[in-house]
Amino acid sequence: MSKIIQKVKGTRDFYPQEMAQRQWLIEKLRVASEAFGYQQYDGPCLEQIDLYAAKSGEELVKEQAFVFEDRGGDPITLRPELTPTVSRMVASMQNQLTFPLRWWSFGPFWRYERPQKGRTREFFQWNIDQIGSDSVLADAELLAVAARFFREVGLTPEHVQLHVNDRELMNTELSKIGVTDAQKPEVLRLIDRLDKLPADVWDKLVLDAGLNETQLADLKTLFENKELWRNSERLVQVFQYLDDLGESAYISYDPRIIRGLDYYTGVVFEAHETEGEFRAILGGGHYADLVADVGGKPAPGVGFAMGDVVIMLVLEKYGLLPTDSIDPKTLFMTIFDEDCLPATLALLAELRQAGFKVVMSEIDRLGKQFRYADRIGVKRVLVLGPSEIEKGLVVVKDLATGDQQKVQRKDLISVLS
Template sequence: MTSKVIKPVKGTRDFYPADQAWQNWLYLKSKVISESFGYQEYEGPILEPYSLYLAKSAEEIIKKQSFIIPTKDKMDQANLVLRPELTPTLARMVAAKEYSLVFPLRWWSWGRFFRYESPQKGRGREFYQWNLDLLGQDCPNADAEIITIGIRFLASLGFTPDEVVIKINDRKYLDSKFNLINISQDKKLSVFRVIDKKAKLSKSDFRTMLRKEGLSKLQIRDLELAIKDNDYSQESPWLTELFSSLTDLGVADWVDFDPAIVRGFDYYTDTVFEAQPRNKQGRSLFGGGRYQNLISDVGGTREIGGV
């Protein structure tokens, strides 16, 4: 007998009580870890104006993968979007109270997010995500704190450094390489986007995409060498301090420098990181990075960086 029960939307999940118990367990894990490091819980709306993401965020996600609700009310100045991520909301909330909030500010959140892409194993169109941000402390120690909390969360779920690696890079370090190879600043973001896709591309497709961005054969060869070069010590005091801090925090076994990590969001300016399974099976477990300009990009007047 074929069931005629109305089906849920593709890429969404029903949480029967056993599933909900698992969700609650995961939420409580993230709550305990976040709050033990002094982070405060917050939450934003699920509906945000399209304009919030246009300035920064990730062009591909917003233009191709967002759920857009056409405005039907003159109160709404822009189309509405189901939030694909939380950082722009955080930036908007912090900018709105930039003179009354106390910095450094440690906030965390556990919420639902939406991407209108093809549903695939491990990621639906509607999914839960943990967010953790430290704002107003612009030094590698802050980045190390966030990365360490992420590692403590993985450890609390039973993962070991044999199973997961957190790959770390510095976009400023890549910038300095771009300068040496004469890749101009206006091409930077689009070249970042190509590098971000590298793991999913064949070598020749990767080169073709770089050529489309206007890079010469010589520049491509130099870029390929640059994103393999794992000695940052002479060129990035930031990374040197970050890795030293991570060693002090006792998580050196979990972290690796990887000059090919850039992450998909346009607002990252410095450190970027991504937790990956060591066996390369499955998606990344978490990721993030430092954003120095996002608060002013959404209208703030103070210079407040975050990670």
């Protein structure tokens, strides 16, 4: 055999079983999205690099995007995220769209990073946003969508939690302990990195950022205060709305949630597996403006993104992924022998016309045919041999129970239904 060319680093093959799981996931997030009236959309996977130059953190494009020249020599980027694309789509149709927009999307993205567990170079992402609304209800709604999704896939509040915070609250609280506006970005960044650094190293970095010992102590009190949210009218409302929506079990307050991206201005949130085994499942928040940088009128909103990699690892951990790679309702039609073939093909056509999914066997020993049927995962096998043809019968065997019955051919469709 000649050498098999390796797949591109950080990409994954989706064999039928993995593909079935991806389709299952898409179906679940579609249900969650559409339950709240969100509409599906998508943009191109290729974008001009200029689209990312303005916004969205220079590092993402400079160091993490796949960029190449097209044949005309123009730099093209494989989209590393969807936000700039949405911004453009909204800005260029702003006068014709009805706000607030409720949009969701699922598609591939690329980032040139070192692959590791939960992180690949090619991944899929669920993006969902409510654009053009500044209300707290919108913040609560997006959190409710996420909660609905978790329930839809079978993850309970014991498995996953949505950790919520308010950036404005943190700003205010930092001012209260005397952190200057100039110091805030660095301090917020350090809060974000809290559990990644050893305690003494973290303390030193805070002091290096210009805070004194008292402020360091105040800061620690701050992010250990699980009741801090009561100081934010917005969070009080969000939690009340989520309570009214019946989703509060999935929600918890966490003063350490900051989010790296600069454009978040209000409520921010991340979903984590409760045992802390994986990186964030999804992340998002409220932004003051999505489109100004691409030349539109200001459009505030709230949204989140969920990559496929981490959520699949979490679902696998809890045994919630489907394992069938073929629809188990699919039927299997054996072929008894050459002489029975015409009658078998006629029956196949009839069943498919009636809406059944039916796999046709190969002419072989019946035992082999059953074995194949069992291995591809179908649950019911039909046999049409000489004696059945003579008597107008079809044998239906249930592979799970081993039960087998002879059915009048005219009754077959109703028996199978």
